[in-house]
Every structure is written in C-alpha cells, then in structure tokens.
Amino acid sequence: xxxxxxxxxxxxxxxxxxxxxxxxxxxxxxxxxxxxxxxxxxxxxxxxxxxxxxxxxxxxxxxxxxxxxxxxxxxxxxxxxxxxxxxxxxxxxxxxxxxxxxxxxxxxxxxxxxxxxxxxxxxxxxxxxxxxxxxxxxxxxxxxxxxxxxxxxxxxxxxxxxxxxxxxxxxxxxxxxxxxxxxxxxxxxxxxxxxxxxxxxxxxxxxxxxxxxxxxxxxxxxxxxxxxxxxxxxxxxxxxxxxxxxxxxxxxxxxxxxxxxxxxxxxxxxxxxxxxxxxxxxxxxxxxxxxxxxxxxxxxxxxxxxxxxxxxxxxxxxxxxxxxxxxxxxxxxxxxxxxxxxxxxxxxxxxxxxxxxxxxxxxxxxxxxxxxxxxxxxxxxxxxxxxxxxxxxxxxxxxxxx
Ligand code: UDP
Numbered sequence: 001x002x003x004x005x006x007x008x009x010x011x012x013x014x015x016x017x018x019x020x021x022x023x024x025x026x027x028x029x030x031x032x033x034x035x036x037x038x039x040x041x042x043x044x045x046x047x048x049x050x051x052x053x054x055x056x057x058x059x060x061x062x063x064x065x066x067x068x069x070x071x072x073x074x075x076x077x078x079x080x081x082x083x084x085x086x087x088x089x090x091x092x093x094x095x096x097x098x099x100x101x102x103x104x105x106x107x108x109x110x111x112x113x114x115x116x117x118x119x120x121x122x123x124x125x126x127x128x129x130x131x132x133x134x135x136x137x138x139x140x141x142x143x144x145x146x147x148x149x150x151x152x153x154x155x156x157x158x159x160x161x162x163x164x165x166x167x168x169x170x171x172x173x174x175x176x177x178x179x180x181x182x183x184x185x186x187x188x189x190x191x192x193x194x195x196x197x198x199x200x201x202x203x204x205x206x207x208x209x210x211x212x213x214x215x216x217x218x219x220x221x222x223x224x225x226x227x228x229x230x231x232x233x234x235x236x237x238x239x240x241x242x243x244x245x246x247x248x249x250x251x252x253x254x255x256x257x258x259x260x261x262x263x264x265x266x267x268x269x270x271x272x273x274x275x276x277x278x279x280x281x282x283x284x285x286x287x288x289x290x291x292x293x294x295x296x297x298x299x300x301x302x303x304x305x306x307x308x309x310x311x312x313x314x315x316x317x318x319x320x321x322x323x324x325x326x327x328x329x330x331x332x333x334x335x336x337x338x339x340x341x342x343x344x345x346x347x348x349x350x351x352x353x354x355x356x357x358x359x360x361x362x363x364x365x366x367x368x369x370x371x372x373x374x375x376x377x378x379x380x381x382x383x384x385x386x387x388x389x390x391x392x393x394x395x396x397x398x399x400x401x402x
Pocket of ligand 1: 171
C-alpha cells in the first residue's frame with residue numbers, strides 16, 4: 001500500500017504544487033475515486049485528489065490485521081446493485097468473490113433470517129398458524145413483494161397486525177433504539193424501509209441482481225481506479241490546509257483556482273459549521289480474535305433484543321478467506337457523533353430540521369463556480385456504494401460534456 005502511494009505521488013506529482021490541475025477532488029472514497037478516474041480518463045484531465053486520512057478507499061478501507069485476516073476497518077461493506085452500468089464499471093477494476101449476503105437475528109438465543117421473510121414466519125409460528133398467515137400475507141401483498149414494517153403495522157386485519165407486532169418488537173424496536181437513539185416511528189421511514197418484510201422464501205439480505213465482494217478487497221479496487229496517468233494523490237492532507245474558499249472564489253495554494261472542485265467531505269465543516277453542526281450517528285468498533293475456524297453461523301448476526309452492540313460481523317465469512325488462521329469478529333456500538341477527533345461521521349440523521357440545515361450549506365456551496373458536492377457526507381444522504389458510484393458517473397457525464 002505504502003509503495004503504491006509513494007509511486008503515485010512521485011510519478012504524477014513530481015513538480016508538487018506547480019502542476020496545473022484541471023480538477024481537485026477532496027476525498028478518496030468511492031465518490032472521489034470514481035469522479036477522479038473519470039475526469040482523468042474520459043475527460044483527459046489532470047486531477048489532484050486530496051485525502052485527509054493516511055489511506056485511500058474512505059470507509060470501505062480494508063486491511064490485513066495482525067493475524068493476517070482481512071477486516072473492514074470502518075465496519076462491514078457489502079456490494080450489491082441492480083445497475084448494469086455500476087456493475088460493469090466496477091468490474092473493470094476487480095473480479096468478484098461471489099457472495100450473497102445473509103443475516104440472522106439473535107432473538108433471545110434463536111437465530112432467525114433477517115429481513116423477516118416466509119421462512120422466518122415458519123420458524124416463529126407453528127406450522128398451521130404459519131400456513132394461515134402466509135396465505136394472508138401473499139393474498140394481501142403478493143408473492144415477492146417488499147413491505148416496510150411501518151406499512152405492515154398499519155394493516156387492519158388482526159392476523160397481519162399480530163405479525164407486524166412480532167416483527168416490530170423482535171427485529172426493529174431495540175435495534176433501531178440502539179442504532180439511532182430513536183424509535184422506528186421517529187426516524188425517516190426510508191431507513192427501516194431498507195430492511196422490509198419479504199413476502200418470499202429468499203433468505204438473502206439484498207435481492208439485487210449483482211452482489212459480491214471485490215476479490216482482492218475494496219482498497220485494492222480503489223487503488224486500481226486511482227492508479228492512472230493524470231491523477232495525483234495527496235494522503236494525510238487536510239483540504240483546508242492547501243485550499244480555501246473566500247468571496248465566492250476557491251484558492252489553491254494561495255492562488256485563485258479556476259478549475260473544478262469536487263468535494264466529498266462533510267459539508268458543514270467546509271464552511272466552519274457557520275450555521276451549526278449537521279448531526280450524525282457514529283460507531284465504536286470492538287475487534288476480537290478467536291483461534292477457531294468459525295465464530296457464528298453467518299457473516300453478520302444482528303442482536304435485535306439484547307446487548308448494547310447492534311451486530312457482530314465475522315469477516316472471513318464475508319470475504320471467503322482461507323481457513324486455518326483463526327477468525328476475527330467486530331462488534332458495532334452506535335454512539336452520538338460529537339466531533340471528537342476519535343469519531344467518524346457514518347450515518348446522516350435524516351429529519352426535516354437537519355435537511356433544512358443541510359440546504360443552507362448547499363446554497364452556500366452553490367455560490368462557488370465549478371464547485372460540486374458528491375457522496376454521503378457532502379450530500380448528507382444515506383447512500384449505498386452503488387448509488388454513490390452511479391452519482392459519480394452521472395456527474396462525470398455532465399462535467400465532461402460541458
Ligand atoms: N434495522 C433493525 N433491525 C435489523 C436490521 C435493521 O431495526 O435487524 C433497522 C435499523 O433502524 C437500521 C435500519 O433498519 O438502522 C437499516 O438497516 P441496514 O442493515 O440497512 O443498516 P446499515 O447496514 O446501513 O447499517
């Protein structure tokens with residue numbers, strides 16, 4: 001990894017600040033890396049990527065820990081998409097480990113498939129009752145449908161209400177309280193809608209056409225993307241140390257910069273939090289090693305009734321790593337984001353008040369010519385990897401056409 005970074009800086013940035021860049025990209029996660037690659041390759045531009053961490057790949061960063069097992073440092077990331085364009089684009093930079101993600105919930109010691117589906121229904125209710133409920137669910141919603149828990153809860157039928165109550169109590173309520181510090185009703189319905197009740201026998205967490213893990217990891221995938229003539233990368237560099245905004249103008253190394261700036265960081269921090277902080281949820285990760293082959297039955301087990309952590313990920317089951325080295329697990333403890341240097345903003349909190357605060361920052365950013373916001377932090381949206389890649393490709397289409 002270090003070698004790559006050195007090479008890329010040495011080869012493409014020999015003249016340091018003297019290179020005339022066409023574009024500056026802030027952040028080297030999926031958003032920043034895709035747009036940088038597109039501008040350099042399709043747009044034939046010289047692009048500078050500035051990254052404050054000492055590694056690329058943003059929160060998808062993966063690395064080998066001390067037992068030689070690959071872990072996702074900032075929590076599990078599983079790729080899935082229905083977009084041909086996104087899948088084909090990423091496939092230029094990686095091959096895939098064919099992995100269909102399955103999750104179970106530990107409900108007071110019993111392990112049941114999540115999202116709650118017809119198989120879960122049969123595990124929870126006796127055969128006769130389950131058959132009757134299954135009929136009703138299929139007749140009401142149709143086989144293959146995806147029903148958000150809050151919608152299921154609105155049903156008038158007593159049986160459907162009872163199923164909704166079970167799912168709400170055993171899958172959503174406590175997990176959501178841990179994750180967000182709020183009830184499912186208090187948060188944006190789209191959030192719980194990410195994990196709908198499935199009227200099917202599909203135990204997979206995602207039903208997308210394409211799903212899998214980059215065979216050599218996310219960091220390698222991003223490295224392949226950034227390693228391209230025309231791209232310079234500065235690691236361990238705060239954008240604000242070499243770039244500043246003043247009087248509707250971007251300055252790079254003290255001089256007006258007339259090229260494009262694509263910003264993928266936290267937008268409130270860009271403007272010194274002048275309108276107040278945008279709130280986020282953060283996570284504390286606890287990593288444990290066990291000298292055994294397998295810790296749990298699936299890569300991810302959600303703790304929906306007990307414990308202070310939300311879930312445990314066993315990495316080798318995600319990535320298909322070889323047996324015999326032991327196993328590493330990670331527990332996720334949700335916490336409030338207080339902007340301590342030790343915390344990372346992971347999840348934007350989606351409510352109306354925060355949206356209007358975000359809009360103020362967005363309006364401010366619009367005052368700057370050629371200044372674009374991209375990605376989960378800059379757009380303050382709960383994006384998955386594929387949506388970010390799609391957004392970056394679309395922005396590239398627009399910018400290259402201009
Ligand atoms: N959720 C839940 N119980 C579960 C899984 C999810 O209550 O077992 C809710 C919870 O509010 C969570 C949201 O659904 O924040 C979205 O879950 P997802 O797995 O998509 O979250 P992510 O993987 O992005 O953390």
